[in-house]
Every structure is written in structure tokens, then in C-alpha cells.
Amino acid sequence: MILSVFLGIDIGTTAIKLGVIEENELLYTSELPLQTYGDERIKYQDGNELLTILQAGILAIPAGLRKKIMRLSFSTAMHSLMPDNETKQIFLWSDLQAAEVIEPFKQTSLAAHFYEVSGTPIHAMSPFAKLLYFQEIKRYPEETKWYGLKELVMSFFTGTSTIDYATASATGLFDLRKKQWSNEILDYLGISVEQLATAVDTDQSFEMLPAIRRLFGFSSDIQVTIGASDGTLAAYASYYSTGRTASLTIGTSAAVRQITKTAQLDQEKQNFCYYLKEDLLVSGAPSNNGGVILAWAANHLAEHPAEFYSMLPDLLAQTEAGAKGLRFWPYLNGERAPYWSNEIKGGFYDLTLEHTRMDMIRSVIEGVLLNVRQLVKLVASDQELSVSGGFFQTPALGQLAADVFGNACYYAPQNEPIFGLYYLLEQPEMMAEEIQQAYLPNLNQQEAYKQIANHYFE
Structure with a gap:
């Protein structure tokens, strides 16, 4: 060809x-x-x-x-x-x-x-x-x-x-x-x-x-x-290059997407479902609050904003899952799925004198991921995820995401709309799949976050 x-x-x-x-x-x-x-x-x-x-x-x-x-x-x-x-x-x-x-x-x-x-x-x-x-x-x-x-x-x-x-x-x-x-x-x-x-x-x-x-x-x-x-093209790029129907992108915002052949709609949570090509639709759920919240934390909570991302692996290693009971609602930018509200607000909950700056930063990251977890469960529950976006370029964050979601996450940098266009229109023969990094859930951490997620946003 x-x-x-x-x-x-x-x-x-x-x-x-x-x-x-x-x-x-x-x-x-x-x-x-x-x-x-x-x-x-x-x-x-x-x-x-x-x-x-x-x-x-x-x-x-x-x-x-x-x-x-x-x-x-x-x-x-x-x-x-x-x-x-x-x-x-x-x-x-x-x-x-x-x-x-x-x-x-x-x-x-x-x-x-x-x-x-x-x-x-x-x-x-x-x-x-x-x-x-x-x-x-x-x-x-x-x-x-x-x-x-x-x-x-x-x-x-x-x-x-x-x-x-x-x-x-x-x-x-x-x-x-x-x-x-x-x-x-x-x-x-x-x-x-x-x-x-x-x-x-x-x-x-x-x-x-x-x-x-x-x-x-x-x-x-x-x-x-x-x-x-x-x-739709970002979802197709992932699907065509990795064979996985479910994908997650966390950049400034976030979105979980699923390639499907039938319309999948939820009246209560209002996931989207859009056309892609004759036999394929893309169902999914978007969040306003991804990397933009980490950028806020870097500017307002970190001692040294310029070193924020490089210090995260050590911070996550030195703090515990659940940030000592501290919860953070990441809705600083309103929210789309699953709330679809411009009025919803963010903030810390259950903050005490015992919590440190490091606990606060960890709770911000956990709040972002636990919110995305709701979208993963809505769109791609119990499925492997092809993941992309700047968030996953920090391996410690990729591992934390896999633990929070309870899903294996495979970093696939080709989840770009331009490649989605190319695959959609040219239908090239794909090379052998190359995955830069695989993040597999730690069973103990997965169970801990499953319990934390039960009442996190109540």
C-alpha cells in the first residue's frame, strides 16, 4: 500500500x-x-x-x-x-x-x-x-x-x-x-x-x-x-496503536475515553458519546481539573515551585496513602463529568494541625486522581488503560494513578490527534507496539485507595 x-x-x-x-x-x-x-x-x-x-x-x-x-x-x-x-x-x-x-x-x-x-x-x-x-x-x-x-x-x-x-x-x-x-x-x-x-x-x-x-x-x-x-482522534490514536479501547489523557484537563460500536449514555452522570467513523463511536467523560491543579499546588503550596515535579517522587515515598485522612476536592475550575456544574468549589477537608505541607501536596494529587477515578469507573471500569499527557511523564505519578484506579496503565505517547488523523485516513500497517512504561497496581495500595474512595467526595 x-x-x-x-x-x-x-x-x-x-x-x-x-x-x-x-x-x-x-x-x-x-x-x-x-x-x-x-x-x-x-x-x-x-x-x-x-x-x-x-x-x-x-x-x-x-x-x-x-x-x-x-x-x-x-x-x-x-x-x-x-x-x-x-x-x-x-x-x-x-x-x-x-x-x-x-x-x-x-x-x-x-x-x-x-x-x-x-x-x-x-x-x-x-x-x-x-x-x-x-x-x-x-x-x-x-x-x-x-x-x-x-x-x-x-x-x-x-x-x-x-x-x-x-x-x-x-x-x-x-x-x-x-x-x-x-x-x-x-x-x-x-x-x-x-x-x-x-x-x-x-x-x-x-x-x-x-x-x-x-x-x-x-x-x-x-x-x-x-x-x-x-x-475522538486522541482516542483513536490510542486504539489503533495499542489495541486498547480505553484511554486516559491527563494534561491541563483530563478525559477518559472508550472506543465503542454502540451509543453508551448515562442520564445521571452524562458521559459524552460522539461519532468517529462509520462503525465506531467514542464514549467518554471529561474533567476540568488535571494538571492545572498540580500547577496551582506548585505555585501556592511548594517551597520551591521550579522543583515541584522533580521532588514529587520523594514526597510520595515519604507520605502515606490517604494523606493522614486529609481530603482535597480538586474543583478549583468548576467541573464537567460527573457533576456538570460551574458552581462546585474545591478545597481541603478534615485539615488539622497535624497535617504538613507534604500531606497537603499529596492530598492535592490524590484528590485529582480520585476524581478521575470516578470517570474511569464510569467509562472503562476494570480495563487496561492506554495513558498519555504530561502527568504520566513522571513515573511516580503514573504508578500512583494505577494504584488509585486499580487499572493497569500503559504510557503511550502516540495518543496525539495528529496521529489519530493519520491512522484514520491512511490506515497504515502498524509497527510492533512499543510501550515506554507500564504501571501495574500495587495490590496493597489499590485496596487502600478503594477504601478511601468510598466516602472521599461526601
């Missing part, structure tokens, strides 16, 4: 990552930071600025390599919403403008029904919630077209405003089973299908605009394939 020289573009909420891949080998990679604007409530990116940064990133790829690229595709962050006007403001998942209107909607029978139809949790992060808010306050003209990150880049490269099924299925506006925009959800919001982009499958290809092709010095044979969303 002849594989394309492939350019994957991953547009996240903090950076654009580019990767040129041939025969499973990463030939070129770069990362370009993105600016988020707004305040505590409003979070958006500037679409015009994003396209300028993306252009500069592509032009930085050596010209000879650019000429060899035969396929270009996109991974984009989920839950973005952009009114199609000159400002090109792209409201991100972290935008909380809709928080006040979505809370009363949650109490209606329609909330449960729309969740069942779309597979998208009812939360302020979703385009459904944002549209509900914008429609209520009449901020934009009635005829406004509503797009997002994927439509922005597809319009730039191909001249067509299109969105893939995976990204569409995370909007709260899409019928997961029928694979089309939900008329009943759109009717409730008072918008029409014509105000949204055309939705196509994740492997749909388009011709690149000639002017854009010439701008970048691409071959006349290059194809633009629409791709999918970052969360």
Missing part, C-alpha cells in the same frame, strides 16, 4: 500543532501558541488571527517537503461556536456565558431527551447552550449563520463551509444515530438547517482552492480531508 505524505493540523484551544508524517514517521512538527481573549466568563479566539498564525506555520515547513504533501487534514477542538460575521469571534468550550440559562433548562424533560438524541452533555460548554443564550438575549441577527473552528479552516482551504460528523456530534445540535442536524433541537432554538454548515463524514475529501495551493507551494494533486475532533 502506498501511503501519502500527510500533513495533520491539530487546532486546539491553546495551540496549533502541525505534523508531517510518512510511513508512520514524523518528518516535521511544530507548535504555534494561540491567544484566548475575554475574562472569567467569556472565552474566545480571534478567527482572523488564527488563520494568520496557521498560514505562518505552514509556510515554515521546508518548501521541498511541502511540495511532497498529498493529503492535508484537520483535528479541531470540540464545542466551538462562531457567528459568521467580520469579527470571527470563536467562542470556546470554556466560555461560560450560557451557564445561567442552561441550569434551568437542565430541569426540563427536554434536557434528557436532547442528551439522548445528541450524545452531548447538557452544559454551558456546548454550542447548544451558547445558542440558547444568544437567542434569548437576541445578541445576533436572526439570519446569522453559525459555524466553528472546523468550518473556518475548511472555508479558508476549500471555499466550502463544512463540518465533519465527529465535530458536529459534539455541538448538541446533531442527531447521533441519524447522522444529521436534529430538526427538533434546531426548532427549539429557532434556527434552521440553512444557518449551519453542511455535515459530511470524517473521511470526506475536497479540492484545495487554487490560490491557497499556490500560496503554500503545494502539489496540484493535494487533497483536503475534513478529519474529526481532537477528543
